[in-house]
Amino acid sequence: MKKNSKMSLDCLTKGNIWTIDEAELNQMILDAKKNDDFAENESHYMNIIRTVFDIQYLNREDEKKIAQLEDMHYEIFSSPSEGENNAIAIRKHPIKKITDLTLENITHLEPYEVLNLIEKNMGTGWKGLPLAIQDIIESNFFVDCSVLPATTMHRPGGIIDRRKDDGYEVLEIVRGTWIEAVFIKEKPKVERVKYNSGLNNFKSMNGDESLDESLDEDMDEDEEDLDDDMEDRVPDQDDDDMDDELDESNAQIEENIDLEDPSYDDEDE
Numbered sequence: 021m022k023k024n025s026k027m028s029l030d031c032l033t034k035g036n037i038w039t040i041d042e043a044e045l046n047q048m049i050l051d052a053k054k055n056d057d058f059a060e061n062e063s064h065y066m067n068i069i070r071t072v073f074d075i076q077y078l079n080r081e082d083e084k085k086i087a088q089l090e091d092m093h094y095e096i097f098s099s100p101s102e103g104e105n106n107a108i109a110i111r112k113h114p115i116k117k118i119t120d121l122t123l124e125n126i127t128h129l130e131p132y133e134v135l136n137l138i139e140k141n142m143g144t145g146w147k148g149l150p151l152a153i154q155d156i157i158e159s160n161f162f163v164d165c166s167v168l169p170a171t172t173m174h175r176p177g178g179i180i181d182r183r184k185d186d187g188y189e190v191l192e193i194v195r196g197t198w199i200e201a202v203f204i205k206e207k208p209k210v211e212r213v214k215y216n217s218g219l220n221n222f223k224s225m226n227g228d229e230s231l232d233e234s235l236d237e238d239m240d241e242d243e244e245d246l247d248d249d250m251e252d253r254v255p256d257q258d259d260d261d262m263d264d265e266l267d268e269s270n271a272q273i274e275e276n277i278d279l280e281d282p283s284y285d286d287e288d289e
Contacts, residue, residue: 028052029065037072038128042095042110045073049108053100071124073112077105117141118153126160131189131204134161138191138202145193146202157204164188164203173199 027040029052040048052058052065069075076094078085086096086107094109115125115133118141126134134157138146146154146165157163166179173180173192180190180201188203 029061032065032068034068034071035124035127037068038125042073042112043097045069045110046095046097046099046108050099073110076109077102078107078109079104080107118149121153121156123156123159126156129160131161131206134204135189135191135202139193143193145200147200160207162188162203162205162207165200166203167195167198167200170194170197170199173201 026044027036027048029048032040032048049065052061066075074094076089077099078089078096080086080096080098086109089096089109089111092111093114094111097108097110099106099108113120115121115129115137118137121129121134121137138144138149141149146163149157154163164183166173168179172178180192183190183201183203186205188205191202191204193200193202
C-alpha cells in the first residue's frame, strides 16, 4: 500500500484515506479533538473514516473486551477520557480478496499487490475475472494477458523478457504445458489543471463590474473609430449623383436592346 505525507482529518477524502494506517488515524483524531470545531465536524469526519476503518471507543480496564477486539485485528490506543471510555480501537478494512477492490483503493495499491489478489482468486487468472473488476484494475494499471506454451513464454528475448524491460510486473499461472502470463504496470498520473484565462485573472484582480464597464466603453470607442474609418475610405456621394448614374445605366441597357442582330436580317432575306 502506498503511503502519503502527513495529513489532517480536514484533508481526508474517500480516496486518500486508504494511504494511512491505524496509528496515523489515531493521531489525526487526537489532533483534531484539540480544535474547537471538532464536535461540529465529527459526523463529517466519521462518514469518511468508516468507509475504510472500523472504530470503537472503550474502557482500557475492560480486559475481556480488549482481548476480543485484538483477536479481531483491532489496534488499541489510549484516548482522552469521554465518560467511561478512555481508549479507541481501530481496524482498517483489509483488501484480502479481488472483490475488495474499488475505484478508491485501487489507486493506492502496487502492481505486485494486485497480482497477489489475482493469484489468490481460485486460479481464474485475468480472463476469468468479472468485467467490473477488470475495469477497476484497468482504471489505474496497464494490463496485458498472454497464454502461450511454456517454452515459448520463457524463450530468451520472448514476451516475458520484453514486458519486464518495459517495466511490467508479471504473474505466471500454469495451465498444463501452457502458461497464462498476466502483466501489470501502473499508469502515469495525470494532474488535472484548472484553466484560468488571463481575462479571468485580470477580472478577479480588478473586480468584475469595473472590468465589464471598461470593456464596454472600449468596444463602443472601437465601433466609432471603425465608422469614422469607413467614412474616410468611401467618397462622399449625393443622392442626385447616384440617380444620374442609375439613369445612365438604364439608358445604356435600353440602347443595347434596340440594336438589331444582323443574323435575324439575313434569315428574313
